[in-house]
Amino acid sequence: MTLNDIWFAAIAVLFVGYFVLEGFDFGVGVLLAYLPKDERERQVMVGTIGPVWDGNEVWLITAGGALFAAFPEWYASLFSGFYLPLLVILLALIVRGVAFEYRGKHRSKRWRRNWDRCLFWGSLVPAFLWGVVFGNIVRGVALDERHEFVGAVWGLLNPFALLGGLTTLALFVTHGAVFLALKTRGRIRRKAKDTADRAGVIAAVLVIGFLTWTQVMEGSWASILLAAGAIAAWGAGMAANFFGREGWAFLGSAAAIGAATVSLFAALYPDVLPSTVSSENSLNIENAASTPKTLQIMTWVAVVFLPLVLLYQSWTYWVFRRRIGVRNIPVGH
Amino acid sequence: MDLARWQFGITTLYHFLFVPLTIGLSLLVALMETAWVRTGKLVYLTATRFWGRLFLINFALGLVTGIVQEFQFGMSWSTYSRFVGDVFGAPLAIEALLAFFLESTFLGLWIFGWERLNKVVHVLCMWAVAVGSAASAYFILAANSFMQWPVGFVNTGVRAEMTDFGAVLTNKVAVATFPHVLMASWLTAGVVMMCFSAYHLERSRNVEVFRPSLRLALVTTVIAGAGLAWTGDALAKVMTQTQPMKIAAAEALYETAQPAPFSLFTIGNLSGTEPLFSVDIPGLLSFLATGDVDGRVQGIDDLQAEYRQKYGPGDYAPYVPIAYWGFRLMIGFGLLAAFVALCLLWLTRRGRLPRRRWVWRVATWSVVLPFLANSAGWVFTEMGRQPWIVFTQLKTADAVSPTIGLGHITASLTAFTLLYGALAVVEIRLMYVFGTADPPSDEPEPVKEPALAY
Numbered sequence: 009m010t011l012n013d014i015w016f017a018a019i020a021v022l023f024v025g026y027f028v029l030e031g032f033d034f035g036v037g038v039l040l041a042y043l044p045k046d047e048r049e050r051q052v053m054v055g056t057i058g059p060v061w062d063g064n065e066v067w068l069i070t071a072g073g074a075l076f077a078a079f080p081e082w083y084a085s086l087f088s089g090f091y092l093p094l095l096v097i098l099l100a101l102i103v104r105g106v107a108f109e110y111r112g113k114h115r116s117k118r119w120r121r122n123w124d125r126c127l128f129w130g131s132l133v134p135a136f137l138w139g140v141v142f143g144n145i146v147r148g149v150a151l152d153e154r155h156e157f158v159g160a161v162w163g164l165l166n167p168f169a170l171l172g173g174l175t176t177l178a179l180f181v182t183h184g185a186v187f188l189a190l191k192t193r194g195r196i197r198r199k200a201k202d203t204a205d206r207a208g209v210i211a212a213v214l215v216i217g218f219l220t221w222t223q224v225m226e227g228s229w230a231s232i233l234l235a236a237g238a239i240a241a242w243g244a245g246m247a248a249n250f251f252g253r254e255g256w257a258f259l260g261s262a263a264a265i266g267a268a269t270v271s272l273f274a275a276l277y278p279d280v281l282p283s284t285v286s287s288e289n290s291l292n293i294e295n296a297a298s299t300p301k302t303l304q305i306m307t308w309v310a311v312v313f314l315p316l317v318l319l320y321q322s323w324t325y326w327v328f329r330r331r332i333g334v335r336n337i338p339v340g341h
Numbered sequence: 342m343d344l345a346r347w348q349f350g351i352t353t354l355y356h357f358l359f360v361p362l363t364i365g366l367s368l369l370v371a372l373m374e375t376a377w378v379r380t381g382k383l384v385y386l387t388a389t390r391f392w393g394r395l396f397l398i399n400f401a402l403g404l405v406t407g408i409v410q411e412f413q414f415g416m417s418w419s420t421y422s423r424f425v426g427d428v429f430g431a432p433l434a435i436e437a438l439l440a441f442f443l444e445s446t447f448l449g450l451w452i453f454g455w456e457r458l459n460k461v462v463h464v465l466c467m468w469a470v471a472v473g474s475a476a477s478a479y480f481i482l483a484a485n486s487f488m489q490w491p492v493g494f495v496n497t498g499v500r501a502e503m504t505d506f507g508a509v510l511t512n513k514v515a516v517a518t519f520p521h522v523l524m525a526s527w528l529t530a531g532v533v534m535m536c537f538s539a540y541h542l543e544r545s546r547n548v549e550v551f552r553p554s555l556r557l558a559l560v561t562t563v564i565a566g567a568g569l570a571w572t573g574d575a576l577a578k579v580m581t582q583t584q585p586m587k588i589a590a591a592e593a594l595y596e597t598a599q600p601a602p603f604s605l606f607t608i609g610n611l612s613g614t615e616p617l618f619s620v621d622i623p624g625l626l627s628f629l630a631t632g633d634v635d636g637r638v639q640g641i642d643d644l645q646a647e648y649r650q651k652y653g654p655g656d657y658a659p660y661v662p663i664a665y666w667g668f669r670l671m672i673g674f675g676l677l678a679a680f681v682a683l684c685l686l687w688l689t690r691r692g693r694l695p696r697r698r699w700v701w702r703v704a705t706w707s708v709v710l711p712f713l714a715n716s717a718g719w720v721f722t723e724m725g726r727q728p729w730i731v732f733t734q735l736k737t738a739d740a741v742s743p744t745i746g747l748g749h750i751t752a753s754l755t756a757f758t759l760l761y762g763a764l765a766v767v768e769i770r771l772m773y774v775f776g777t778a779d780p781p782s783d784e785p786e787p788v789k790e791p792a793l794a795y
Binding site: 055058059060061062063065066068069070072073074075076077078079080081083084085086087088091092094095098099101102103105106108109110113114152154155156157158298299301302305306309310313314317320321324327328 | 398400405408409411412414419420425426427430431433435439442445446449450454503504742743756760775
């Protein structure tokens with residue numbers, strides 16, 4: 009294990025954290041348009057993720073920062089190459105983040121309906137586009153000898169990447185439904201469980217398709233094992249959901265999303281961004297990385313602080329462990 | 342490239358409208374809540390909840406516009422990112438890991454934790470937010486200081502490689518800039534608190550809540566104002582050593598002078614080469630820059646010649662009018678805000694409340710001053726570095742993403758401008774509505790969460 013391997017793994021861990029955590033936020037945001045029957049139920053749904061979505065999004069900021077610090081070439085090629093998809097993701101995350109804070113600031117129906125629309129689209133669009141982005145990372149993009157992206161934007165919307173987008177969208181929506189079933193009481197809880205039952209099957213089909221295609225294209229033993237693990241975990245989680253074991257179901261869906269993410273990274277390894285123009289232009293964990301000195305410093309920082317972050321974030325989930333239902337929402341709000 | 346610069350400039354300035362207020366207000370809210378926990382007086386709880394609400398409205402925009410900044414280095418400035426990543430990335434990553442997680446996680450706990458946490462733990466959550474937001478400022482300024490005064494690295498010709506991380510973190514520019522920005526943040530929060538307190542006091546509404554609020558705001562503003570002068574002076578001296586061109590441009594000082602005057606303002610052509618009328622204070626610039634009224638301050642033309650010799654032909658001076666006026670407006674608006682607070686502190690001594698409405702009006706409208714000063718200061722320090730993106734190492738013109746087409750940048754610039762503009766309207770309206778509304782009713786046990794937040 010070299011420092012470069014460790015940092016490749018660290019980036020994978022940060023994206024696992026991001027997708028597992030913000031995955032259910034996205035899911036809840038999308039379901040906001042379908043599940044609730046009135047304003048109080050909407051507030052219950054938003055209330056389940058209210059205390060945590062912000063901390064969850066920081067996983068992305070940290071992943072971005074770590075990418076910049078540990079693999080500047082990867083960061084530069086990826087972010088400039090995926091300019092438009094990332095722009096759309098950013099715009100979506102902006103309106104979504106603002107919507108969380110602002111929707112309750114005014115009592116008019118129109119105000120809230122508009123911000124709820126922002127929540128819906130702001131959750132749906134990134135949930136889909138992250139799949140597209142990761143599909144393209146695994147598949148590779150047109151990089152020239154300077155590692156600059158020279159392909160066409162529309163090329164990013166290839167069938168494989170689009171399947172990846174649909175897969176993450178379906179996974180996150182199901183994950184969100186499972187989370188809601190775990191965190192709420194009453195009608196919302198039942199509706200969420202039913203939704204997870206149905207969406208879980210669609211997600212299962214998509215994830216099997218996407219991960220199999222990945223293995224055919226770029227697979228390694230590690231990625232195949234992880235993909236199989238992800239699919240098994242998903243199956244177990246959905247079975248648990250079917251029998252109303254909400255805790256196990258959430259564990260299952262979280263493990264599946266985590267394993268699927270790691271499987272993509274394993275398929276990529278040791279490349280970090282393959283070039284479809286010539287394999288000589290590909291970025292890998294060696295030629296994309298920072299100096300050993302920087303990696304070493306970053307390792308120490310991560311070893312000390314990442315466990316600390318996990319500790320206090322877990323504490324947050326512990327503090328807000330209780331289910332919430334409409335009776336927690338005062339009438340008239 | 343011009344459009345990419347506009348985009349970065351606009352999005353950064355916009356981001357920097359909210360960030361100082363977040364940093365400053367988190368401290369003031371934490372202080373208010375501490376007062377409540379220690380004395381048990383309900384007015385402090387009410388004040389905490391009132392200012393906390395304004396804090397949250399502002400925090401949301403600071404957060405989401407911050408992600409844009411982090412992504413933009415890679416999106417529009419890939420050559421820059423490849424060049425500096427080994428040095429510049431580390432403070433950014435550490436900022437996220439140490440500061441943003443702390444800030445965001447504990448803010449979530451604070452918003453929703455009123456009924457779940459005991460008082461002391463709850464107030465500690467806001468202190469964690471305050472510490473986290475201030476820490477984030479340090480790391481991002483350490484990164485920025487590398488662009489102003491690169492240290493702790495070696496340029497291999499391909500990229501900058503870190504040799505001494507301690508030097509990067511203790512860059513003297515960072516050490517001088519951080520307290521300056523921190524004081525500016527306190528001043529901003531103090532003035533915003535002064536503004537809305539004055540609005541209520543002018544109408545004699547909720548006096549029991551806003552009298553102590555005003556007091557805290559004024560004391561904070563005056564202390565921060567004094568601190569700004571002091572830290573600004575220290576920063577100017579560091580700047581004279583590190584970026585003499587910036588200080589020369591700030592003064593539109595073309596020829597080296599000893600002693601050098603400080604020009605209060607100039608009427609003439611824009612670049613200050615032919616002043617028609619100007620007011621100068623002899624020796625003041627020398628004093629600001631070197632600590633000695635007879636100190637020597639290098640002029641733009643001499644520096645230009647020196648840099649041409651060192652770095653080859655080219656223009657090494659920033660756009661002087663912007664540096665000159667940015668510097669002046671920053672100081673002017675900042676001092677004016679502190680002056681208003683100082684006067685109001687005198688007028689409200691020993692519990693007096695001035696009857697004259699214009700006194701309160703002035704205090705209310707002063708709210709624009711710190712934002713103008715912050716923006717002017719930021720424009721000055723960033724534009725004053727031009728044409729360099731990393732001083733003496735990489736030029737801005739060579740730093741953009743080479744393959745991003747004009748269409749992409751135009752699309753993103755338009756999208757950001759429109760969205761940011763719309764959000765600014767919403768934000769200002771919400772700040773006005775909640776800033777002028779009565780504070781949340783006093784409840785011994787505030788159980789109506791999450792109604793506070795969403």
